[in-house]
Amino acid sequence: MSTASPDQVLPGAYKEGFHDVNIKALHKVPKGPTHEVIDYMCDTKGEPDWMRQFRHRSLDLFLKATIPEWMPGLRDIDYDAITYYASPIEKSARRWEDVPIEIRNTYDKLGIAKEEQKLLGGLGAQIDSEMAYHNIQESLSKRGVIFLSCDDGMKEYPEIFKEHFAKSIPPEDNKFAALNSAFWSGGSFVYVPKGVKCDVPLSVYFRINAEQFGQFERTLIICEDDSFCHYVEGCSAPVYTTNSLHSAVVEIFVKDRARCRYTTIQNWSTDVYNLVTKRAFLYKNSVMEWVDGNLGSKRTVKYPSCYMLGEGGHGEILSLASSDKGMWQDAGAKLVFFAPNCTGRINSKSISGHGGRASYRGLVQVNEAAQNCRVQVNCDALILDEISRSDTYPVMEIDGDLATIEHEASVSNVSEEQLFYLQSRGIKKEDAVAMIVNGFIEPIVKELPMEFAVEINRLINLQMEGSVG
Amino acid sequence: MADTFEIQDLHVKIEEREILKGVDLVVRKGEVHALMGPNGSGKSTLANAILGHPKYTVTSGKILMKGENILEMETDERARKGLFLAFQYPCEVPGVRQSNFLRLACNARAGRDMDVMDFYKKLEDKMKVLDIDEKFLKRYLNEGFSGGEKKRNEILQMMMLEPEFAVMDETDSGLDIDALKVVSRGVNELRGPGLGILIITHYERILRYINPDFVHILVDGKIVKSGGPDLAAHLEEHGYDWIIKDAEAAPAPVKG
Numbered sequence: 001m002s003t004a005s006p007d008q009v010l011p012g013a014y015k016e017g018f019h020d021v022n023i024k025a026l027h028k029v030p031k032g033p034t035h036e037v038i039d040y041m042c043d044t045k046g047e048p049d050w051m052r053q054f055r056h057r058s059l060d061l062f063l064k065a066t067i068p069e070w071m072p073g074l075r076d077i078d079y080d081a082i083t084y085y086a087s088p089i090e091k092s093a094r095r096w097e098d099v100p101i102e103i104r105n106t107y108d109k110l111g112i113a114k115e116e117q118k119l120l121g122g123l124g125a126q127i128d129s130e131m132a133y134h135n136i137q138e139s140l141s142k143r144g145v146i147f148l149s150c151d152d153g154m155k156e157y158p159e160i161f162k163e164h165f166a167k168s169i170p171p172e173d174n175k176f177a178a179l180n181s182a183f184w185s186g187g188s189f190v191y192v193p194k195g196v197k198c199d200v201p202l203s204v205y206f207r208i209n210a211e212q213f214g215q216f217e218r219t220l221i222i223c224e225d226d227s228f229c230h231y232v233e234g235c236s237a238p239v240y241t242t243n244s245l246h247s248a249v250v251e252i253f254v255k256d257r258a259r260c261r262y263t264t265i266q267n268w269s270t271d272v273y274n275l276v277t278k279r280a281f282l283y284k285n286s287v288m289e290w291v292d293g294n295l296g297s298k299r300t301v302k303y304p305s306c307y308m309l310g311e312g313g314h315g316e317i318l319s320l321a322s323s324d325k326g327m328w329q330d331a332g333a334k335l336v337f338f339a340p341n342c343t344g345r346i347n348s349k350s351i352s353g354h355g356g357r358a359s360y361r362g363l364v365q366v367n368e369a370a371q372n373c374r375v376q377v378n379c380d381a382l383i384l385d386e387i388s389r390s391d392t393y394p395v396m397e398i399d400g401d402l403a404t405i406e407h408e409a410s411v412s413n414v415s416e417e418q419l420f421y422l423q424s425r426g427i428k429k430e431d432a433v434a435m436i437v438n439g440f441i442e443p444i445v446k447e448l449p450m451e452f453a454v455e456i457n458r459l460i461n462l463q464m465e466g467s468v469g
Numbered sequence: 470m471a472d473t474f475e476i477q478d479l480h481v482k483i484e485e486r487e488i489l490k491g492v493d494l495v496v497r498k499g500e501v502h503a504l505m506g507p508n509g510s511g512k513s514t515l516a517n518a519i520l521g522h523p524k525y526t527v528t529s530g531k532i533l534m535k536g537e538n539i540l541e542m543e544t545d546e547r548a549r550k551g552l553f554l555a556f557q558y559p560c561e562v563p564g565v566r567q568s569n570f571l572r573l574a575c576n577a578r579a580g581r582d583m584d585v586m587d588f589y590k591k592l593e594d595k596m597k598v599l600d601i602d603e604k605f606l607k608r609y610l611n612e613g614f615s616g617g618e619k620k621r622n623e624i625l626q627m628m629m630l631e632p633e634f635a636v637m638d639e640t641d642s643g644l645d646i647d648a649l650k651v652v653s654r655g656v657n658e659l660r661g662p663g664l665g666i667l668i669i670t671h672y673e674r675i676l677r678y679i680n681p682d683f684v685h686i687l688v689d690g691k692i693v694k695s696g697g698p699d700l701a702a703h704l705e706e707h708g709y710d711w712i713i714k715d716a717e718a719a720p721a722p723v724k725g
Contacts, residue, residue, distance in 0.1 A: 421562070435562070
């Protein structure tokens with residue numbers, strides 16, 4: 001195992017970059033995406049036959065599928081060098097004390113154990129392929145809210161699971177959805193019954209510890225009519241000299257008049273390919289909000305999407321990407337309208353510095369049946385130096401009548417006038433830059449839970465050190 | 470020396486064009502100087518050069534604050550030493566809350582973290598003087614402010630930072646009479662033995678509310694005439710033409 005000191009890789013010290021050698025895999029499977037690995041996983045997990053077939057079929061699709069021309073910077077992934085299933089634990093614990101000590105140590109270092117003390121509706125912690133911990137507040141479980149690892153969800157609630165699983169993102173959707181469908185493990189299963197409002201967030205932390213590893217968590221969230229939930233996820237990994245793969249699939253079903261908010265703060269180390277498919281189906285008068293913060297990874301390809309299936313729904317995507325040295329954030333959003341009188345909003349902010357590259361890629365599609373829809377798209381890019389880059393690829397396909405589409409985009413630098421103004425008040429140049437950048441992302445950061453907002457400001461300040469000469 | 474702000478034979482260019490062609494001026498603490506001049510005479514260039522705007526290059530001359538040459542200092546260092554510029558066009562910084570910005574600036578100027586309660590108490594007092602609503606603190610720095618709000622914000626910052634020398638660049642421009650009165654009230658409250666002020670203006674109007682001790686006239690990058698408050702009144706009546714003609718006839722820089 002080779003680890004690099006985080007300081008060598010990132011200018012600002014990636015504090016999550018440690019790797020715990022005491023965490024040993026209980027299961028070892030040969031490298032490479034093979035049918036044998038799938039059989040091993042199904043046997044180990046004791047999965048039903050339909051899932052075994054689904055996985056095998058998905059692997060065939062993955063092996064056949066090509067990467068679209070427009071999907072950038074993924075040609076050099078060596079799939080055969082990756083381990084597709086690894087777990088240091090036997091089963092998911094419901095009590096923090098039951099989580100193996102070496103895994104608790106890792107989570108302590110990440111400050112996750114502290115999270116448990118705070119006002120959370122539930123907490124989950126995944127390490128490599130499996131959920132080490134999953135627990136929910138009694139007050140929520142009494143009201144019928146289910147918060148389990150996706151594997152346990154399949155076992156304990158097979159009907160609800162089967163009714164929704166892979167229904168919004170089938171394995172045919174794209175190569176990485178197929179890959180996840182073949183090797184999925186862990187992730188969350190959330191079910192919020194009719195009329196139940198989870199007023200405190202459910203939070204999950206995803207950690208990769210193994211080297212040259214692929215993490216394929218799968219999350220399924222079902223919000224029944226008139227319900228509400230806020231799901232929050234964070235992620236990180238050790239700094240290695242080799243590459244790892246994180247390819248998640250997140251499916252959300254927001255039923256009539258329900259509201260769901262899904263917040264992500266992705267802070268993978270710069271050797272992780274982060275290729276994620278996230279999609280929400282929105283029914284009548286429902287609301288879906290994606291708050292998507294991408295701060296780490298080598299490549300991120302992720303466009304959280306809202307499919308407006310019922311009349312009067314509202315889909316919203318707030319996307320924040322910060323690209324530092326060695327990173328390429330290809331982030332964005334998709335809004336697809338199939339029903340009339342729906343509204344949607346995309347607000348994207350990206351920062352690139354130290355040669356990082358940030359792209360906004362967005363799709364707004366209004367189908368013929370979707371009359372009278374309104375969409376507002378804002379994407380702003382801030383470029384910190386001359387070696388960094390930002391691109392915008394907006395696609396609009398409008399067939400529905402009476403659609404109102406607004407699109408605004410801007411690219412800016414930290415302006416000399418703003419710097420001069422702040423400095424003229426005694427504020428040092430580097431503090432002035434930090435103020436301007438934090439101000440730039442403020443519209444998105446203010447939507448985040450407090451501790452995430454603080455963390456994001458800290459990370460962005462680290463990334464910016466020495467950016468503006 | 471300890472109480473003076475002194476500009477000596479200052480030459481400043483933007484790109485390759487020389488704008489200031491040898492400006493001399495001395496402002497002592499406790500004094501209010503007005504610098505007047507026609508459009509394009511270099512008034513704003515002087516204001517920006519004093520604070521070290523990167524677009525303006527000082528080619529020769531000195532600026533001494535309390536005997537120390539500030540030209541080698543970064544803008545923020547000059548400000549921490551007690552220099553202040555009230556901008557003609559204060560810029561907007563989206564997403565930065567007024568309250569946060571003011572606190573950071575005050576801490577920077579004080580060289581320590583001010584007690585939060587003391588800070589807000591002081592801020593509240595100053596806002597009252599300037600008729601500023603408390604909602605203002607939650608707004609983003611100058612974003613979406615009207616011209617008058619921006620100018621009041623400049624004076625608020627000046628009151629909070631308590632500079633030793635302040636340059637006010639066309640603070641009166643774009644203000645209606647009521648706003649001008651409010652702004653002047655703030656400046657007059659600040660006025661005292663610890664502060665030297667240089668008011669840059671095109672019109673005499675603001676000087677009716679803030680009475681200057683000295684008036685200087687800048688034409689084509691040089692101060693061509695200095696005098697008492699009556700000089701401003703004379704200008705109001707006769708315009709700048711006579712002085713431009715005089716300056717062309719006999720260029721004679723006068724020290725203030």
